[in-house]
Amino acid sequence: MLNAQARLKASSTSRDGKYRSEIVAFGRMLHQRGYVTATDGSLSVRLDERRILATPTGMSKGWLRPADMVIVDPAGRQIAGRRHVSSEISMHLLIYKLRPDVRGIVHAHPSMATGFAAAGIALNEPLVCEVVIGLGSIPLARYGTPGTSELCESLESLIPQYDAILLSNHGVVTYADTLHHAYMKMETVEHFARIALVTHCLGRQQPLGQQELEKLLVARSKYEGHHSGAALPLAAISRFPAGNHLGKAKGPARASKARGENGELGLKERAGGG
Numbered sequence: 001m002l003n004a005q006a007r008l009k010a011s012s013t014s015r016d017g018k019y020r021s022e023i024v025a026f027g028r029m030l031h032q033r034g035y036v037t038a039t040d041g042s043l044s045v046r047l048d049e050r051r052i053l054a055t056p057t058g059m060s061k062g063w064l065r066p067a068d069m070v071i072v073d074p075a076g077r078q079i080a081g082r083r084h085v086s087s088e089i090s091m092h093l094l095i096y097k098l099r100p101d102v103r104g105i106v107h108a109h110p111s112m113a114t115g116f117a118a119a120g121i122a123l124n125e126p127l128v129c130e131v132v133i134g135l136g137s138i139p140l141a142r143y144g145t146p147g148t149s150e151l152c153e154s155l156e157s158l159i160p161q162y163d164a165i166l167l168s169n170h171g172v173v174t175y176a177d178t179l180h181h182a183y184m185k186m187e188t189v190e191h192f193a194r195i196a197l198v199t200h201c202l203g204r205q206q207p208l209g210q211q212e213l214e215k216l217l218v219a220r221s222k223y224e225g226h227h228s229g230a231a232l233p234l235a236a237i238s239r240f241p242a243g244n245h246l247g248k249a250k251g252p253a254r255a256s257k258a259r260g261e262n263g264e265l266g267l268k269e270r271a272g273g274g
């Protein structure tokens with residue numbers, strides 16, 4: 001009996017060890033890419049229905065060791081680890097609660113995407129086909145003080161529909177069926193924010209039209225469906241008239257007209273967009 005228990009514990013520890021090493025590796029990549037500075041950001045993995053492995057508070061994500069991680073239960077009570085859990089754990093717990101398909105979460109403050117979040121601009125323009133396939137669109141949650149119920153309240157309606165969310169005046173959170181996929185979504189968000197910024201600098205955007213978006217919707221369910229429980233946001237599809245190969249290009253004057261016609265989807269849109 002003792003041997004069986006010891007074997008079970010050893011096997012559980014070695015499984016946990018794999019996920020601890022993954023958090024160390026992806027934390028280091030976030031730091032190397034400048035997606036986090038100082039002690040910013042947090043990562044977690046759902047080990048099973050009762051245990052969530054997470055980064056501790058007050059440590060650089062570039063210098064974590066496997067033994068630094070903490071384990072909490074779904075109510076946020078710490079059940080293992082010498083260090084203290086991050087105050088951002090409540091956001092992770094809410095995502096795990098609302099999305100049974102999610103097993104890994106990455107939260108960071110990458111400068112381009114966080115710049116959009118600080119400007120109050122959602123990344124919801126269908127400008128790049130790969131982003132539409134991978135993420136649909138990226139909404140902007142209204143501001144909530146980190147570590148408080150305000151932040152969770154602002155995310156609650158968005159989490160079931162999206163896999164990546166901009167947090168107003170704060171940063172970005174991405175989640176997926178594995179930590180690896182959640183990390184890749186973070187890279188996609190930041191890269192897309194850079195591309196969107198270039199279109200703003202050029203003063204012109206050429207969003208995909210309805211027909212193209214509908215084809216991407218089919219492609220998304222074929223290639224990405226098993227990676228995501230979230231549907232492609234329909235808001236992006238309903239924006240442009242049928243029959244165009246591409247949506248009409250928008251320069252500065254056109255953009256402000258578009259905002260007037262459809263304020264809920266305009267570039268200046270604030271919280272909850274997408």
Ligand SMILES: [Zn+2]
Nearest residue numbers: 041146170171
């Ligand atoms: Zn943060």
